[in-house]
Amino acid sequence: MGDGQVTIRLTSDEALVLSHWLEKLQMTDLGRVVDDPAVWAPIHRIAGTLDKTLPGLFASDYDQRLEAARQRLRPEE
Numbered sequence: 001m002g003d004g005q006v007t008i009r010l011t012s013d014e015a016l017v018l019s020h021w022l023e024k025l026q027m028t029d030l031g032r033v034v035d036d037p038a039v040w041a042p043i044h045r046i047a048g049t050l051d052k053t054l055p056g057l058f059a060s061d062y063d064q065r066l067e068a069a070r071q072r073l074r075p076e077e
Helices: 012-026 037-053 062-073
Strands: none
Touching (some): 012 037
């Protein structure tokens, strides 16, 4: 498999929610969650790509955007 590329497509809502979760994940004690150092490379690549792609990460209404995205992604009960 080696040097092949994989493309993942996300909606804007999915990307925003995932970006926030990855940021929280990276700020915690990950030794309990990420037990293989090889996993860090893709985690950082995905997080970095999302950070560059999402224009609203530093918007003043970020919290409202994030919550609205979460609501749209939650399954209806």
